[in-house]
Amino acid sequence: MTMSLLERRYRSVLRLLPAAYRAEREEEMVAAFMEMSGDAPDEENLRPRWGEIASVVALATRVRLGGAGSAPRSFAWGATVRLIALLGLAFQSVYAVFTIADLIRAGALRAGSEAVLTPGSTVVLLNFGKITQLGGGALICSAVAFIAIMRGRVRVARIAALLGLLPALIHPFTQPGWPWIDPFWPSDLGYLLSVAVPAIALLLGFHADVPPLRSPWWLTLLPVAIGVVFDVVTRTILSSHWALSDLLTRWTGDPEAIAWSYLWLDPQGLAIVGLVVTGVVVLARRCGPSWALALAVLGVPLLTFRLSLIVATAPEGPNAVLWTTALAQSVLVAALIALLTATGLKALPGKVRPGAAVSGPAPVP
DSSP: OOOOHHHHHHHHHHTTSOHHHHHHHHHHHHHHHHHHHOOOOGGGOOOOOHHHHHHHHHHHHHHHTOOTTSOHHHHHHHHHHHHHHHHHHHHHHHHHHHHHHHHHHHHHHTSOHHHHSOTTOHHIIIIIIHHHHHHHHHHHHHHHHHHHHHTTOHHHHHHHHHHHHHHHHHGGGGSTTTTTSOTTHHHHHHHHHHHHHHHHHHHHHSOTTSOOOOOOHHHHTHHHHHHHHHHHHHHHHHHHHHHHHHHHHHHHSOTTTTGGGGGGTSHHHHHHHHHHHHHHHHHHHTOOHHHHHHHHHHHHHHHHHHHHHHHHSOSSSTTHHHHHHHHHHHHHHHHHHHHHHHHHHHHSOOOOOTTSOOOSOOOOO
16 A cells, blocks of 8 residues: 555654654554644645644654663663753752852852952853853742752743753853853853753653652752852862962962862863762762763763863963863863763663564654
């Protein structure tokens, strides 16, 4: 029997589904779609309705990023995406504490946020100045999304994550000449990735087949507590660094004598330390593919942030120390991303062969 044009188009849409799932249920789904469409000649040039396409996309997401009871490989990918969301939003929650604390101090001192941080440091301009201006609301939305998803409020978490995406998407295009003449555009890109990747992972990973989390309040608010502790500790260290920097400047005549330390004390620097420590533990304990792959994905925004420093500073001149430190951090993060990716992909379960029994959500045309 000759296949109609509409049926071919339905089958093209169904190619979004895994091959094993299509082998078992494609005929059933095509028959249901064709029955709802009725008999229509090819001359009418009918196409699948947008609602039908959306239902297939949603089903493909649920199958490929499965929850409990799904195929091992689908569950591993689903766990990876959910870890990306949780860890990324947790970092944004910690970052939100830094940002709010800076704004409070800036308001108290009636000065810009740059005046409260390390005077004259390139790190201030790249990692705090612009991001504080554009990202305070987005970071707070990410923190709200983390708290909501940890407490099982999936809808609230999705709304907060989407609201947090808006300033990150809009800001770069409001800058004159961006990205062609803006030397700091990689920093904007890193910020966009750090907000967008966890938000998209939350939207995709926590679908209808995943039971909502019911985490205790102490675990839910842990990133906020960590942010408060880190903010106090880093400000204390930076205060002593200013005095030490003045002393070393008098001795050596180099105002950037300990500038390298600033790149380990800003939120991205602390995140790099956390990424390296966690990555080493994951690799040493063989924690499975999900942790390795999630950490590899979350390392990409951090790498982009540090690449922005390499682009914006010169290897020779007053920013040589910052450039060298940023380069070393970039090499470290890039090597860890490659190692985590290779380890995670190697540890993934095998694909389900067509014809094997498929577990997962039933098709809903």
